[in-house]
Amino acid sequence: MSRWKPDARGRLEQAALELYRERGFDQATVTEIAERAGLTERTFFRYFADKREVLFWGQSHLLELYVNTIANAPASASPIEMVAAALEAAVPIFEERHELAQQRQAVIDAHRGLQERELLKRNALAAAMANALRQRGVSDTIARLAAEIGVIAFTTAYARWVSAPSEQDLSRLIRESLDQIKAITAGA
């Protein structure tokens, strides 16, 4: 029988989130995480570069998904429609992880350094979407603005979704945020 465990990443992630909440992010050690997951430290480092990456490993996947969705959007789509399609494409990733997302958020809310890291992540995602829009022929300024609006809409929707005790429809919340942004700017 193989010693390979199919869900080592998931077990490490769950163990890490528990320990970050119980002992605080700074106090928890990789040794403890691996032990709780029933795995070795070496296995931990096969999946994650460090303790922080447990919370942010999804970023590159998300970025790729956003960029590909914009690259493949129909030519008739407006910039904000391309961005909305990108955000929409990522919804299933979040929706199958509502409880993990809540645990992760509690860890981040308790740690200033992690909040800053989350902010940098959002900035990187906006920059990637803006770049994908430029490659679709959108002008530099409009590409930047549309990407930033998308990130704001998502961030606001996500904050509502993650803080709700039971799972809500994240797609609907994103569309609501976009509608609210439209209504707010219409008042200018």
Next chain:
Amino acid sequence: MSRWKPDARGRLEQAALELYRERGFDQATVTEIAERAGLTERTFFRYFADKREVLFWGQSHLLELYVNTIANAPASASPIEMVAAALEAAVPIFEERHELAQQRQAVIDAHRGLQERELLKRNALAAAMANALRQRGVSDTIARLAAEIGVIAFTTAYARWVSAPSEQDLSRLIRESLDQIKAITAGA
């Protein structure tokens, strides 16, 4: 005659910006900055907590101005109008410092850690504006979104203003950004 120099802060700032550009932000020392400004290190530390604060000392003033402008906006103003008024109120601060702003931007563009600090600053300004809007009775979500839209509009306008070789009308650029955001979201 008094040894007090009326514009010590300005001389230190100018000397620091020159040195950050010549030698790189990380390499320049407070000793060198004070020397070039013809002042003592002790004087430097009377104005700035550290090398980085030379680039960010205006943040608290800006924050106060934004918050006060929103607090004093007419009751008839919409949330985005309150935010636009706040951004507008700060324009004179920037317009009398176009050349310094360009030097500062070159320093920040060359240093990833400073770019992250700038991002945190923008986030703090958005949070302060959102809070000021809530105190004007604006709902939590709308306050957040309106403040974030304002920060995006300003950031985009500022990037155009600071990179232009000759000084342009920053107020006009901010209004243009807000109009562009309106047009982008209308296409959703």
